Amino acid sequence: MDFQPTEEQRDLRAGVRDLLEGRYGREALRRSVDGAGGGAPVVDRALWRELGEAGFFALRLPESAGGVGLGLAEAVLVFEEAGRVLLPGPLVATHLAAGVVPGAAEGTAVVTACDLGGGLVAYLGEADAVLAAPGPPAGSPVRSADPLTPLHRISSSADVSSYRSEGALLTAALQVGSALRTVELAVRYAGEREQFGQPIGAFQAVKHLCAQMLVRAEVARTAVYAAAVTADGGEIAAAKLLADEAAVLGARDCLQVHGGMGFTWEADVHLHLKRAWVRAEQWRTAGEAEELLAAALLLSASSSSPS
Incomplete structure (x- = not known):
């Protein structure tokens, strides 16, 4: 099975990247x-x-x-680009609501979802609708780790179980985009920042950090692409696990490469880390993904064992 993007898929990704970089570059962020x-x-x-x-x-x-008539394989490419620029908003929920909630497909309606645990909902105050809910529930604002992901706590939630697998995969694609972007930020800074008369990227410890970031991001991207093609529940769970790890650990390593500069408000690195923390709790947490993946592996082992 070939998991490499086709020419048409690469053109789609390039078009979305151009749109987002033109409309939501660093200054807009x-x-x-x-x-x-x-x-x-x-x-x-x-x-x-x-x-x-x-x-x-x-x-x-x-x-x-x-x-447009495309599939999950194309959708993950598009969402990866949105993850690169840290585009805020309930992108996954609105995408899933297309054809279900009026205005979602056209972008005239903002749709959020009850995709977080603990009775938390992101962007509730700015949403026109909540996926699978009769109307936006009342909620009280709570402090969010990510300044661009406002949260509300609600007393009742909507059942989004039928959307959970696709939601997890698209969120994993967002995480992959963020992970790849932090690799770019780390490598660029390592080539610009000098210590002892040479770029810090020349030091072995920094090289290893950047290499580890790249490996995690590329492994996660491969898993997301594969899961988008197979649509297998176990592979989607594995993709979410790998993508969450790549985004969170990648942002932490990027902070380390930046040193003290990375912890300042002016740097963008902390924004990637905070968004990655939130996304890791959306649609499918690590614990839920591990349980699902373990069940899939046990089922596969039992079906392949001799009777």
Whole structure:
């Protein structure tokens, strides 16, 4: 089975990257962070509509329903690019709601989901609808680790079990994008920052950190691509585990490469780490993914054992 993207898929990814880098580059990211600190909305409605017009949310809807008619393999490529730029908003929930919630496919509606444990919902205050819920539930705001992922605690939640597997895979793709971006940030800084008259990237310890980051990110990306092709529950669980690890540990290693600079508010590294923490709890946690993967492995072992 060939897991390499086709020419059409590479063109799709390049187009989405151009759109997002043009509309949500670093300056836009920092404006979002500064605005969120002052209570401004996190979701850029104009950009949300642009994503809808570009087919981001209707990517997997059939053409007969006004969609693009593509599949999970293409969707993970698109979500990987959104993860690279740390685009805020309930991207996964709105994508899953296309064809179910009016306006979701077109990007005229922002749809969130009860995809976090502990009665927490992200972007509830800015959402027009909640996936699989009759209406937005009432909630009280709680402090979030990520300044661009506002959270509310609710007393009742909607059942999103039928969406959980796809939601986990698309979230894993976001994590992979973030992990790959932190590799880029670490390598660039290691080539610019000098100590003892030479770039810190020349030191073996820094080389090893960057190499470990790259290996984790590429292994996770391969797992996400494979799971998108097979749509197997066990492989999706494994992909989420690997992607969460790559995003969280990659951001931590990137912080270490940056040294004290990485812990400052002006650096972007901490934003990747905080977003990775939140995403690791969305749709399928590490514990849930491990249980599902273990069950799949046991089933495979029992079915292949001689009777």
